Amino acid sequence: MSAALAQESGGHLPAISIAGVSMVFDSPSGPVTALKGIDLAIPKNRFVSIVGRSGCGKSTLLRLICGLVRPTVGQVTVDGMTPDLYQRDRRFGFVFQEATLLPWRTALENVALPMKIQKVVQPARREERARELLKLVRLQGFEGHYPSQLSGGMRQRVSIARALSYDPEILLMDEPFGALDEFTRQEMNEELVRLWQEQNRTIVFVTHNLAEALYLSDIVVVMAPHPGRVRAVIEVDLPRPRRAAIRQGGDFIARLARLEEVISHD
Numbered sequence: 001m002s003a004a005l006a007q008e009s010g011g012h013l014p015a016i017s018i019a020g021v022s023m024v025f026d027s028p029s030g031p032v033t034a035l036k037g038i039d040l041a042i043p044k045n046r047f048v049s050i051v052g053r054s055g056c057g058k059s060t061l062l063r064l065i066c067g068l069v070r071p072t073v074g075q076v077t078v079d080g081m082t083p084d085l086y087q088r089d090r091r092f093g094f095v096f097q098e099a100t101l102l103p104w105r106t107a108l109e110n111v112a113l114p115m116k117i118q119k120v121v122q123p124a125r126r127e128e129r130a131r132e133l134l135k136l137v138r139l140q141g142f143e144g145h146y147p148s149q150l151s152g153g154m155r156q157r158v159s160i161a162r163a164l165s166y167d168p169e170i171l172l173m174d175e176p177f178g179a180l181d182e183f184t185r186q187e188m189n190e191e192l193v194r195l196w197q198e199q200n201r202t203i204v205f206v207t208h209n210l211a212e213a214l215y216l217s218d219i220v221v222v223m224a225p226h227p228g229r230v231r232a233v234i235e236v237d238l239p240r241p242r243r244a245a246i247r248q249g250g251d252f253i254a255r256l257a258r259l260e261e262v263i264s265h266d
């Protein structure tokens with residue numbers, strides 16, 4: 001466990017513990033070491049971003065956390081259990097870069113669907129809950145719209161509402177705003193900060209955008225490539241609640257410059 005993060009978790013069981021993890025993939029040109037010697041403890045209810053150059057293993061780390069792949073060496077535990085068990089018992093919420101909505105279902109139906117498939121909410125409550133969630137992401141009035149009738153930002157809001165539908169304690173987000181224009185991206189950042197502040201959840205958020213990582217996070221994990229490893233774990237002690245204007249402040253700009261320096265240290 002990283003000392004900084006262990007301290008951050010106040011000595012309690014972290015939400016996610018990654019201990020001595022290495023991940024080697026077979027490829028036609030030989031083995032690829034995607035991750036090497038990763039030790040990381042992600043505390044409960046914190047917003048943690050993972051940043052780093054392309055190919056440094058950010059997505060692989062997320063896939064290990066949710067049990068989509070198993071480490072070659074080392075151990076991943078989520079709330080004290082294996083990722084598989086956690087996924088079966090409690091479930092992660094996922095949001096990916098592309099809003100993977102079903103085009104033939106309305107926004108309301110897309111949000112309600114996981115509750116139906118996973119039978120986690122009483123049938124009579126599903127529609128009501130889907131409506132509440134769409135309201136939470138400020139999409140009231142768009143319940144009957146199909147994905148093709150929504151903007152990219154709106155589709156990502158539907159994805160977030162859908163990920164929250166079965167009330168996951170841990171939300172895994174892989175470049176969720178990467179395909180959005182800068183203005184919509186900042187708007188979505190503010191929405192996510194608001195949502196996170198209203199609800200207690202652990203969020204692990206992968207991004208290439210350092211300003212986004214700083215603005216959103218309590219902790220930024222900086223990774224380095226070849227092989228993928230943790231270069232630094234940075235605590236972001238900017239006050240909360242955070243408003244968009246904080247990005248123009250000297251404190252924020254100085255932190256951003258330091259973060260850029262750490263990343264470009266290859």
Ligand SMILES: Nc1ncnc2c1ncn2[C@@H]1O[C@H](COP(=O)(O)OP(=O)(O)OP(=O)(O)O)[C@@H](O)[C@H]1O
Pocket residue numbers: 025026027032033034052053054055056057058059060061228
């Ligand atoms: N299934 C796989 N088979 C072989 N190699 C893989 C596989 N998945 C990932 N890799 C390799 O592992 C390394 C890390 O990939 P990963 O996608 O985790 O990086 P990333 O930091 O998320 O990259 P990006 O920022 O470009 O999305 C890369 O060299 C990639 O080619």
